[in-house]
Amino acid sequence: MRLLPQPATEDIELTEVLRALSDPVRLEIAVRLAAAGELNCTIAGDDLGVHKSTASHHYRMLREAGVVRTKQEGRLKFMSLRRDDLEARFPGLLDAVLAAALPLPAGAHVGL
Amino acid sequence: MRLLPQPATEDIELTEVLRALSDPVRLEIAVRLAAAGELNCTIAGDDLGVHKSTASHHYRMLREAGVVRTKQEGRLKFMSLRRDDLEARFPGLLDAVLAAALPLPAGAHVGL
DNA sequence: CGTATAGTTGGACCAATGTCAAACAATTGG
DNA sequence: CCAATTGTTTGACATTGGTCCAACTATACG
Numbered sequence: 001m002r003l004l005p006q007p008a009t010e011d012i013e014l015t016e017v018l019r020a021l022s023d024p025v026r027l028e029i030a031v032r033l034a035a036a037g038e039l040n041c042t043i044a045g046d047d048l049g050v051h052k053s054t055a056s057h058h059y060r061m062l063r064e065a066g067v068v069r070t071k072q073e074g075r076l077k078f079m080s081l082r083r084d085d086l087e088a089r090f091p092g093l094l095d096a097v098l099a100a101a102l103p104l105p106a107g108a109h110v111g112l
Numbered sequence: 113m114r115l116l117p118q119p120a121t122e123d124i125e126l127t128e129v130l131r132a133l134s135d136p137v138r139l140e141i142a143v144r145l146a147a148a149g150e151l152n153c154t155i156a157g158d159d160l161g162v163h164k165s166t167a168s169h170h171y172r173m174l175r176e177a178g179v180v181r182t183k184q185e186g187r188l189k190f191m192s193l194r195r196d197d198l199e200a201r202f203p204g205l206l207d208a209v210l211a212a213a214l215p216l217p218a219g220a221h222v223g224l
Numbered sequence: 225c226g227t228a229t230a231g232t233t234g235g236a237c238c239a240a241t242g243t244c245a246a247a248c249a250a251t252t253g254g
Numbered sequence: 255c256c257a258a259t260t261g262t263t264t265g266a267c268a269t270t271g272g273t274c275c276a277a278c279t280a281t282a283c284g
Contacts, residue, residue: 014212015134022131023242041261051244056262058242075251075260090212092204100126100202135272153231163274168232170272187230187281226284233278241270248263254256 004063004070004077009085012066017090020065025050026058027101030067030081034098038080041070067094116175116182116189121197124178129202132177137162138170139213142179142193146210150192153182179206 021027029044036043041059048055059079062068067086068079086094119125133139141156148155153171160167171191174180179198180191198206 014209015136015139018130018139018209019134022127022134024127025242027127027130042259050242052261053245053263054243060262061241072250077261090208092208093212096202096204096208097126097130100205137272154229162272164231165233165275166273172232173271184281189231227282228284229282230280231278232280233276235275235277237273239270239272241268243267243269245266246264248261250260250262252257252259254258 002072004072006063006069006082007066009066009082009089012085012089014090014093016065017067017086017093020062020067021097023058023061025055026062026067027097029055029058029062029079031098031101033068033079033081034102038078040076040078042076044079114184116184118175118181118194119178121178121194121201124197124201126202126205128177129179129198129205132173132179133209135170135173137167138174138179139209141170141174141191143210143213145180145191145193146214150190152188152190154188156191 021030025048028048032044033039041055042052044055044059050058059068059070059077062079063070066082066089069082070077070079072078081094083094133142137160140160144156145151153167154164156167156171162170171180171182171189174191175182178194178201181194182189182191184190193206195206
């Protein structure tokens with residue numbers, strides 16, 4: 001099991017995190033990871049409407065920004081959100097972004 | 113007093129807000145507005161190290177993303193954060209970003 | 225009306241980015 | 255060893271974006 005290179009928690013830059021999450025494809029990947037905990041790349045990028053090489057490009061952006069970690073197991077790579085690292089560095093930020101990106105929880109009202 | 117065109121609250125897009133705040137110059141402007149409440153453009157963009165036309169470009173980005181409102185009074189334009197609108201649309205998001213961008217509050221520890 | 229102030233717009237330029245396609249690399253399984 | 259699977263890399267391309275400069279607009283002030 002090998003962990004791909006990623007920025008240390010204290011080196012994660014706010015602007016890069018925001019930038020990483022400002023792309024609809026990457027935001028969707030983050031949402032999926034939030035729901036699933038951990039996903040291999042093929043599943044995380046399935047039905048995103050982009051070529052697999054484009055998806056791979058986005059995986060790298062997310063990892064280099066410090067949003068996800070990627071570990072390789074055999075021939076699969078698994079991504080997961082760096083929830084704790086991001087919470088330590090930017091408290092509340094990831095949760096707020098995910099809540100804003102998620103479909104509404106059952107029973108919620110917004111347009112009121 | 114004239115309000116410059118801006119997206120309705122329900123039309124504010126998460127990815128555009130994140131994108132708007134992902135530029136260091138714009139993030140700094142947002143931080144200044146958070147601290148000052150309202151600023152005219154010249155002051156908001158002072159000492160940012162960019163040409164006034166570049167600053168003007170950033171004002172527009174922030175306004176079109178729904179992050180700030182701009183009103184014209186006489187020959188001055190005043191910007192302020194759309195705090196309530198953003199809070200209604202994306203609860204906690206702006207506060208989390210500003211907290212992450214701000215210098216540490218006195219007495220806070222992070223690297224512990 | 226003329227001038228100063230405040231900010232925008234348009235052009236030019238370069239760097240970064242999102243995308244696809246094709247080739248490549250690494251791993252697993254017969 | 256060979257083939258299939260999984261994902262990356264490279265190249266090409268178009269778009270966007272940040273920046274400066276110069277010209278412009280709009281408003282206020284004499």
